[in-house]
Amino acid sequence: MFFLKLVARNALRARLRTALTVLGLVIALAAFGLLQTVVQAWYAGAEAASPTRLVTRNSISLVFPLPIYYRDRIRAIDGVRSVAVSNWFGGVWRDERSFFAQFAVDSPTYFAMYPEFVFKPDEWADFLRDRRGAAVGRQLADLYGFKVGDRLPLRGTIYPGNHEFTIRAIYEGRDPGTITRQMYFHYDYLNEYLQQRFPRGANNVGVFVVDVTDPAKVADVARAIDAEFANSLAETLTETEKAFQLSFVAMVETIVQVISGVSYIVIAIILAVAANTMAMTARERLSEYATLKALGFGPPFVARLILAESVFIAVVGGAIAILLTPAIAEAFFNSVGRTLFVRFRVEPSTFVLQAAAALAVGVLAALVPMVRSVRVRIVEGLRHVG
Numbered sequence: 001m002f003f004l005k006l007v008a009r010n011a012l013r014a015r016l017r018t019a020l021t022v023l024g025l026v027i028a029l030a031a032f033g034l035l036q037t038v039v040q041a042w043y044a045g046a047e048a049a050s051p052t053r054l055v056t057r058n059s060i061s062l063v064f065p066l067p068i069y070y071r072d073r074i075r076a077i078d079g080v081r082s083v084a085v086s087n088w089f090g091g092v093w094r095d096e097r098s099f100f101a102q103f104a105v106d107s108p109t110y111f112a113m114y115p116e117f118v119f120k121p122d123e124w125a126d127f128l129r130d131r132r133g134a135a136v137g138r139q140l141a142d143l144y145g146f147k148v149g150d151r152l153p154l155r156g157t158i159y160p161g162n163h164e165f166t167i168r169a170i171y172e173g174r175d176p177g178t179i180t181r182q183m184y185f186h187y188d189y190l191n192e193y194l195q196q197r198f199p200r201g202a203n204n205v206g207v208f209v210v211d212v213t214d215p216a217k218v219a220d221v222a223r224a225i226d227a228e229f230a231n232s233l234a235e236t237l238t239e240t241e242k243a244f245q246l247s248f249v250a251m252v253e254t255i256v257q258v259i260s261g262v263s264y265i266v267i268a269i270i271l272a273v274a275a276n277t278m279a280m281t282a283r284e285r286l287s288e289y290a291t292l293k294a295l296g297f298g299p300p301f302v303a304r305l306i307l308a309e310s311v312f313i314a315v316v317g318g319a320i321a322i323l324l325t326p327a328i329a330e331a332f333f334n335s336v337g338r339t340l341f342v343r344f345r346v347e348p349s350t351f352v353l354q355a356a357a358a359l360a361v362g363v364l365a366a367l368v369p370m371v372r373s374v375r376v377r378i379v380e381g382l383r384h385v386g
Contacts, residue, residue, distance in 0.1 A: 008312070014281070017277060017280075017281075018313060021273070021274060021277045021313055021317070022313060022316055022317040022320070023317075024270055024273050024274075024317075025270055025274065025313070025314060025316075025317025025318065025321065025358065025361065026317050026320045026321045026324065027321075028266050028267060028269065028270035028321075029267075029270070029317065029318055029321035029322070029325075029354050029357060029358055030321045030324050030325050030328055031263070031266050032263045032264075032266050032267055032321075032353070032354060032357060033321065033322070033325035033328075033329070033346060033350050033351075033353075033354050034325065034328055034329055034332060035259055035260070035262060035263035035266070036260070036263055036350045036353060037325075037329050037344065037345070037346050037347070037350055038259055039256055039259055039260045039263075040347055040349075040350070041344045042256050050113075050241055051215045051218065051240070051242075052211060052212045052213075052214075052215050052218065053113060053209060053210065053211055053212070053240070053241040054209070054210040054212060054218065054221065054222055054225070054238050054239065054240060054241065055207050055208070055209055055210070055238070055239060055240075055241055055244040056070075056074065056207060056208040056210060056225055056236050056237070056238040057206070057207045057208075057236065057237055057238075057244075058234055058235070058236065058237070059226075059235040059236055059237040060235075062088075062206065062207070064234070065201075065204035065205055065206060065234075066204065066205055066206075066207070066208065066234050066236065067203065067204060067205075067234060068085070068191075068203045068204060068205055069203075070208065070229065070234075070236070071083050071085065071205075071208060073228055073229075074208055074210060074225055074228070077221060077224050077225060077228065078221075078224070079212055079213055079214065079217040079220060079221040079224070080210055080211070080212060080213070080221060081211040081212060081213045082109055082112065082113060082210075082211045083109070083208050083209070083210050083211070084105060084106055084109040084110035084112075084113055084208070084209045084211075085104075085105060085106045085109075085110070085187045085205045085208060085209075086103050086104075086105050086110065086205070086206060086207050086208070086209050087103060087104040087105070087187060087190060087205050087206040087207075088101075088102075088103060088158070088206050089102040089103060089104055089154070089156075089158065089159065089185075089190070090102065090156075090157045090158045090159075091154030091155060091156050091157065091159075091163060092154065092155045092157060093152065093153070093154050093155075098144065100140055100143075100144075100181060100182070100183060101181065101182045101183065102154065102182070102183045102184075102185070103182060103183070103184050103185075104184075104185055104186065104187040104189070104190040105184050105185075105186070105187055106186075106187045106188070107127065107128060107135075107184065107186055107187075108128065110184075110209065111184075113209060113211045115174065116173060116174040116175070116178045117137075117171045117172075117173070117174070117178070117180070118171060118172045118173070118174055119135070119169055119171045119172075120169070123135075123148060123168060123169035123170065124169055126168040126169065127168040127169040130166060130168050131186060131188070131189050132164065132165050132166055132185070132186075132189060133165065133166055133167075133168035133169070133185065133186065134152055134165035134166065134167050134168065134169075134183055134184065134185045135167075135168065135169040135170070135171055135183070135184045135185070136152075136167055136169075136170055136171075136182075136183045136184075137170070137171055137173070137179075137180025137181055137182055137183075138170055138171065138172050138173065138180045139173075139179070139180040139181045140180065140181045140182065140183060141167075141170045143181070146167055146170070147167065147170075148167055148168065148169065148170055149166065149167065149168075150166070150167045151164060151165075151166060151167075152164070152165040152166065152167055152183070153165075159190065159193070159194070159198075159201075160197075161193070161197065163193075165185055187205070191203065207244075209241075210225065210238070218240060221238075222238040222239065222240075223238075225238045226238050267357050267360075267361065270361060271360075271361045271364055271365060274310070274313070274314065274361050274362070274365035275364065275365040275368065277313075277365070278306070278309075278310050278365045278366050278368075278369045279368060279369050281306075281309070281369070302370075302373050303370045303373070306366050306369050306370045306373055307362075307363065307366045307370060309366075310362045310363070310365050310366035310369075311359065311362035311363065311366070312362075313362065314358045314359065314361045314362030314365070315358060315359070315362065317358060318354060318355055318357070318358025318359070319358075321354060321358070322351050322354050322355065325346055325350070325351070325354065326346050329344065329345070329346050332344075
């Protein structure tokens with residue numbers, strides 16, 4: 001008890017210095033947590049991928065489509081439960097800043113593969129009946145205020161023309177981690193439109209989503225699909241849904257790595273600040289430490305005293321930062337992140353990293369002052385004027 005009281009009194013002796021050090025730790029660790037959350041948000045879609053779903057695309061690039069008749073040939077491969085069409089639409093609603101993902105899918109088959117999307121039965125029936133019906137996710141509906149029955153005009157970019165859909169369903173996520181920031185409509189509508197306006201572009205799809213019966217067969221099924229279309233005019237590349245999602249992250253992976261690197265640089269900077277603070281504190285108290293030694297307190301006690309004070313300051317700063325990080329992340333998401341990220345939440349692993357960083361700063365900042373104070377001789381310490 002005596003030791004803890006001594007640590008607390010030492011830490012609070014220079015209150016302004018301690019307060020500024022704690023403030024610096026809070027800012028640095030909160031910024032670290034926010035940057036780590038940004039990095040994790042980039043990978044949110046990939047982490048939500050199913051282990052039994054594959055994506056088959058053109059082996060050259062996503063820009064090149066695949067013939068629709070590939071669907072039947074893929075369905076016949078052993079280990080395939082079902083195959084669905086998914087086609088990126090890329091329309092513009094209102095303006096380019098109001099971006100959201102839009103996909104043309106063969107709805108009954110596609111949504112059967114995604115049990116994480118939950119529909120109300122009546123809305124699901126209305127969506128299936130309406131050729132121009134659209135289904136939007138809850139997160140997307142909340143973001144732009146969409147309601148069932150709203151008209152949703154989109155200006156085509158990849159598929160020129162003005163397209164108007166009616167929102168017939170708003171689907172929910174099965175759990176809070178489910179991403180529901182997409183809009184879906186019927187592939188048949190898009191294909192019929194192309195047959196009328198651009199016949200050469202009809203009966204083609206962007207990708208096939210393949211549901212596999214057994215996760216252990218995923219690799220074998222992927223190889224079988226690609227072998228089926230080897231040496232054809234449109235060879236395929238089949239990969240897991242997670243790998244497919246990560247291929248998009250790879251396009252901006254350098255930026256993500258820079259953000260992650262900056263987060264650790266912030267910790268290094270606050271480590272230097274904390275180390276300087278502890279060095280100043282130890283230098284001012286050399287005579288006190290010498291007095292403790294003269295009274296019979298050995299060098300290990302002095303070392304523990306310095307270490308405990310440094311860790312105490314770091315833990316206080318870390319605790320405050322951890323408590324503030326969720327609110328800071330929420331404010332960031334509401335102000336600039338809603339149009340950039342489909343999911344933005346502070347993961348438990350981020351809190352662990354913040355706590356570890358705070359502890360590391362506390363320990364490392366105390367090392368040099370500890371060594372210096374332990375090595376100083378009693379006579380030299382008593383002569384020292386801080």
